[in-house]
Amino acid sequence: MSEVSTPDMVMEAATVAQTRGRSLWADARGRLFRNRAAxxxxxxxxxxxxxxxxxxxxxGHDYDQVYQDYVRVPATFSSYPLPAQTAPAVDRIASRIRAKAEGLVDEGDRIRLTLVSASTRPVDERLLVYFERSDLFGRAVATGKEDEGRRLAVEVPVKRQHFWFxxxxxxxxxxxxxxxxxxxxxxxxxxxxxxxxxxxxxxxxxxxxxxxxxxxxxxxxxxxxxxxxxxxxxxxxxxxxxxxxxxxxxxxxxxxxxxxxxxxxxxxxxxxxxxxxxxxxxxxxxxxxxxxxxxxxxxxxxxxxxxxxxxxxxxxxxxxxxxxxxxxxxxxxxxxxxxxxxxxxxxxxxxxxxxxxxxxxxxxxxxxxxxxxxxxxxxxxxx
CATH class of the missing domain: 1.10.3720.10 (MetI-like)
Known part of the structure; x- marks a missing residue:
């Protein structure tokens, strides 16, 4: 059976709703939320x-982590190192190894190159650690030798970094x-x-x-x-x-x-x-x-x-x-x-x-x- 609303019940519901009311803080909150700028x-x-x-x-970075190879680089959505940065960085590292970089091939996540000794001595593989010490590259691996070690084929992973700002x-x-x-x-x-x-x-x-x-x-x-x-x-x-x-x-x-x-x-x-x-x-x-x-x-x-x-x-x-x-x-x-x-x-x-x-x-x-x-x-x- 459906309930029948009597006039007394309607009056009682209106009285209850009236006594509940709204607090001043509730009114202030409503006005604040109607302010679009606020x-x-x-x-x-x-x-x-x-x-x-x-x-x-x-x-992916600590607030005090220093990247010596990325001083004052501009904000970009591309990942570092940029293609224009790879070859100069490889040349700097090769000069420290007392060699010359040839046949550089950039594959995105890794690079391949050949280190040619600047003297008659073979390239010292222990000096490949200079790649790992850089902020651009990971641990270099020698993949082949020629001319009694004076030509060393090297594969180096690239460390991809994002500097959004x-x-x-x-x-x-x-x-x-x-x-x-x-x-x-x-x-x-x-x-x-x-x-x-x-x-x-x-x-x-x-x-x-x-x-x-x-x-x-x-x-x-x-x-x-x-x-x-x-x-x-x-x-x-x-x-x-x-x-x-x-x-x-x-x-x-x-x-x-x-x-x-x-x-x-x-x-x-x-x-x-x-x-x-x-x-x-x-x-x-x-x-x-x-x-x-x-x-x-x-x-x-x-x-x-x-x-x-x-x-x-x-x-x-x-x-x-x-x-x-x-x-x-x-x-x-x-x-x-x-x-x-x-x-x-x-x-x-x-x-x-x-x-x-x-x-x-x-x-x-x-x-x-x-x-x-x-x-x-x-x-x-x-x-």
């Missing part, structure tokens, strides 16, 4: 982060180094921003809610720290603690929380006058409970927006410090380090500057578009 930026940023996390293990001034794969640099830059941006947000939110909310002399003293501390030059502060940290990766988090996070403290303090001064805060005070809720349950949660809107704007700022600061030589040091790298190296070699190796700049610029644009989308989504005037 949604595309989220997808692109996720792709960049995933590529930086998993890409270095798939390129080319190589740098030291012969290291630029794709691998760009992805590893993305790990460092994104890690510094996210972790330093997290440190700045935690300190700034706690400091600003406490100062704004307590007010009075406590607020005066705490904000004067902020003003004093504002007066210290950022570069001077970083140089002092480098002098006392040396150059290390953790230092970047301390240097950047210990300065960037000042803006967040002022923003949260201003929001707290407005929120603590609201009726629900006064009601909590009247019910005997302590200061810690009011801060944790009422003040801080209601400041998260501006905090989230500012966080998306602070991450690109921190990445740019790290790039600036690395450009000055105060940031990440070799063999580790970051986008700022790669851009600094590419700027020095821009005349002859423009790809060294282009690829790190593309990744850095794309990431900064994505974060700014996400910040704009969050600002619009969390704006109470648009609800």
């Amino acid at each position: 949604l595309a930026s989220i997808v692109l940023l996720a792709i960049v982060a995933l590529a930086c996390a998993l890409g270095p293990s798939l390129t 080319g190589t740098d001034s030291n012969g290291r794969d630029l794709l691998t180094r760009t992805l590893v640099a993305g790990r460092v830059s994104l890690a510094i941006g996210v972790l330093a921003t997290t440190v700045a947000i935690l300190i700034g939110v706690l400091w600003g909310s406490t100062a704004g809610y307590l007010g009075g002399r406590v607020d005066l003293v705490m904000m004067r501390v902020v003003d004093i720290l504002y007066s210290l030059p950022f570069i001077f502060f970083v140089i002092l940290l480098v002098v006392f603690f040396g150059r290390n990766f953790v230092l970047m988090f301390i240097a950047v996070g210990a300065v960037e929380w000042l803006d967040m403290a002022r923003i949260v303090r201003g929001q707290t001064l407005s929120i603590k006058r609201q009726e629900y805060v006064q009601a909590a005070e009247a019910m005997g809720v302590g200061t810690r409970g009011i801060l944790r349950r009422h003040i801080i949660p209601n400041t998260l809107g501006p905090v989230v927006v500012y966080m998306t704007l602070l991450v690109p700022k921190v990445i740019l600061l790290e790039s600036f410090l690395s450009f000055l030589g105060l940031g990440v040091q070799e063999p580790m790298t970051s986008w700022g380090v790669l851009i600094a190296e590419g700027a020095k070699a821009i005349q002859g190796s423009v790809w060294m500057l282009v690829w790190p700049s593309v990744f850095l610029t794309s990431t900064l644009f994505c974060l700014n578009f996400i910040g704009d989308g969050l600002r619009d989504a969390l704006d109470p005037k648009d609800r």
Whole structure:
């Protein structure tokens, strides 16, 4: 039998649907996903982060592996060595063996040639190890002898390498180094921003809610720290603690929380006058409970927006410090380090500057578009 809907049942279903409602965060999420620029930026940023996390293990190169025969080779989809590189490399190796290369035949994955001794002595087969020491070839094998060993037929396998982004001034794969640099830059941006947000939110909310002399003293501390030059502060940290990766988090996070403290303090001064805060005070809720349950949660809107704007700022600061030589040091790298190296070699190796700049610029644009989308989504005037 089919169920019959009565007016009471319809009214009850409508009441249940009405009481469920939607939270403000759900509404904000819906508005954010309707923003095409922000949604595309989220997808692109996720792709960049995933590529930086998993890409270095798939390129076939270590970020610090040096190829002496592939210094500043341009980016190409073809595999190295190129046909124009094979013959000169063979001639260089043959000269070290004190022989001359003749009858070179390139079969793609291997080459065949004849080594002719430059003297009356036979070709020393032990010197064929020079082929294996090269970045272009594998272990050479002698396949025949003529003229009492003065003519030696040799078969040499070719090591095929792909450098999609080319190589740098030291012969290291630029794709691998760009992805590893993305790990460092994104890690510094996210972790330093997290440190700045935690300190700034706690400091600003406490100062704004307590007010009075406590607020005066705490904000004067902020003003004093504002007066210290950022570069001077970083140089002092480098002098006392040396150059290390953790230092970047301390240097950047210990300065960037000042803006967040002022923003949260201003929001707290407005929120603590609201009726629900006064009601909590009247019910005997302590200061810690009011801060944790009422003040801080209601400041998260501006905090989230500012966080998306602070991450690109921190990445740019790290790039600036690395450009000055105060940031990440070799063999580790970051986008700022790669851009600094590419700027020095821009005349002859423009790809060294282009690829790190593309990744850095794309990431900064994505974060700014996400910040704009969050600002619009969390704006109470648009609800």
